[in-house]
Amino acid sequence: MIDYEASAETMAMKQSVRDFVDRELIPAENEVEETGQVPPRLVEMMRELGLFGMRIPSEYGGLGLDLVSYCLVSEELTRSHAAYRALVQVNNGIGSKCVVLAGSEEQKQRFLPELASGDKIAAFAMTEPEAGSDAANIRTTARLDGDAYVIDGLKHFITNGPAADYVTVVALTEPEKRAKGMSVFIVERGTPGFEVSRVQETMGPRGYHQAELSFDGCRVPKANRVGEPGTGFKTALRCLNEGRISMAVASIGACQRLLDEACGYAKARVQFGKPIAAQQAIQFMLADMAAEHFAARAMTLEAAWQVERNPRNNQYSSMAKLFASEAAGRVADRAVQIFGGMGYMKELPVERIYREVRLHRIVEGTSEIQRLIIARELLRD
Numbered sequence: 277m278i279d280y281e282a283s284a285e286t287m288a289m290k291q292s293v294r295d296f297v298d299r300e301l302i303p304a305e306n307e308v309e310e311t312g313q314v315p316p317r318l319v320e321m322m323r324e325l326g327l328f329g330m331r332i333p334s335e336y337g338g339l340g341l342d343l344v345s346y347c348l349v350s351e352e353l354t355r356s357h358a359a360y361r362a363l364v365q366v367n368n369g370i371g372s373k374c375v376v377l378a379g380s381e382e383q384k385q386r387f388l389p390e391l392a393s394g395d396k397i398a399a400f401a402m403t404e405p406e407a408g409s410d411a412a413n414i415r416t417t418a419r420l421d422g423d424a425y426v427i428d429g430l431k432h433f434i435t436n437g438p439a440a441d442y443v444t445v446v447a448l449t450e451p452e453k454r455a456k457g458m459s460v461f462i463v464e465r466g467t468p469g470f471e472v473s474r475v476q477e478t479m480g481p482r483g484y485h486q487a488e489l490s491f492d493g494c495r496v497p498k499a500n501r502v503g504e505p506g507t508g509f510k511t512a513l514r515c516l517n518e519g520r521i522s523m524a525v526a527s528i529g530a531c532q533r534l535l536d537e538a539c540g541y542a543k544a545r546v547q548f549g550k551p552i553a554a555q556q557a558i559q560f561m562l563a564d565m566a567a568e569h570f571a572a573r574a575m576t577l578e579a580a581w582q583v584e585r586n587p588r589n590n591q592y593s594s595m596a597k598l599f600a601s602e603a604a605g606r607v608a609d610r611a612v613q614i615f616g617g618m619g620y621m622k623e624l625p626v627e628r629i630y631r632e633v634r635l636h637r638i639v640e641g642t643s644e645i646q647r648l649i650i651a652r653e654l655l656r657d
């Protein structure tokens with residue numbers, strides 16, 4: 277059972293981020309939708325708040341928050357547009373985690389401070405056209421040639437791909453060994469042979485970018501290999517374990533926002549001479565939304581606490597991600613219903629959030645894959 281009391285510092289940071297989200301980020305959501313990017317002034321403010329390095333150890337310029345504190349602060353951020361959280365969560369999570377877990381001291385000194393400050397933007401590239409859920413099926417290779425590895429292959433759906441300065445790339449160093457022959461590399465933007473071959477449009481919100489990344493004879497110094505050859509798959513899975521907690525937090529932030537929006541609308545919208553909030557049908561939908569949010573949040577915080585203690589145990593993060601992402605889908609559906617026709621209109625945020633949370637059941641492992649992970653743990657001898 278979770279045994280956790282947030283520190284005064286964590287609660288103060290949570291409050292600052294809550295105020296910042298309400299004062300700056302939520303009012304700028306339409307600007308993000310119109311321009312397709314997070315306004316630079318907001319990126320600067322996010323940097324000043326230390327948001328890019330919450331999970332990066334303090335000796336490398338981050339805040340070194342434990343995972344539960346990170347969730348408590350992040351659930352404020354994830355109430356707003358997905359473009360904000362994508363920048364922040366990737367630097368804190370899958371974009372830096374392999375170096376934090378398995379990098380050499382030199383690599384930590386070289387890469388982490390710039391990711392913690394937000395000076396550089398990170399991405400994590402595992403998925404390929406032939407290897408999504410079946411991540412062990414990747415084809416990208418990294419062949420040792422003198423003092424460099426030569427990377428060839430194609431990654432797709434990579435979040436922050438178009439803008440990333442550092443990409444964590446999972447590639448086969450011993451292809452015949454498949455999962456046991458993978459290694460992780462940091463590929464820097466501008467490295468010859470590495471290019472953003474296509475920006476991929478999605479049904480999701482604007483400013484939250486995915487790209488296809490091509491590697492064609494891309495020479496990466498040996499010093500950019502993270503960890504021992506052959507350990508890449510395990511390291512990547514450990515990154516994703518924490519990444520699933522981040523997706524659960526994205527879901528609970530979205531649920532909170534939807535609930536706030538729906539309560540506000542239900543009290544203001546008058547039909548048949550009284551606010552629709554006076555109708556029991558609407559009250560029951562709100563009550564179900566609140567209960568789902570409460571359950572998802574409790575699971576997510578407990579999972580974060582468990583993963584902090586045992587990063588290899590992945591059933592808790594899978595359960596939290598599965599439940600929270602599916603709950604967010606149900607909550608978003610009810611929110612649209614409460615808003616009626618206005619829930620379908622682009623002029624209010626509910627429509628955008630409805631589309632956005634559809635992703636949560638897919639990314640960082642689909643709901644089906646989470647169920648497979650949970651079942652495998654249950655049935656283990």
Ligand SMILES: Cc1cc2nc3c(=O)[nH]c(=O)nc-3n(C[C@H](O)[C@H](O)[C@H](O)COP(=O)(O)OP(=O)(O)OC[C@H]3O[C@@H](n4cnc5c(N)ncnc54)[C@H](O)[C@@H]3O)c2cc1C
Nearest residue numbers: 400401402403408409410433434435638639640641642644
């Ligand atoms: C917007 C977005 C952002 C992303 N960002 C990143 C990123 O930054 N880095 C990165 O590496 N990847 C990223 N991904 C990739 C994401 O993790 C994959 O899309 C996801 O893991 C599913 O893989 P797939 O899309 O190839 O689907 P598939 O694996 O082809 O699955 C298709 C369907 O089959 C089901 N299925 C597959 N295998 C099984 C099975 N064994 N049992 C039951 N059902 C099964 C799936 O659940 C799904 O319903 C992103 C994806 C999206 C859409």
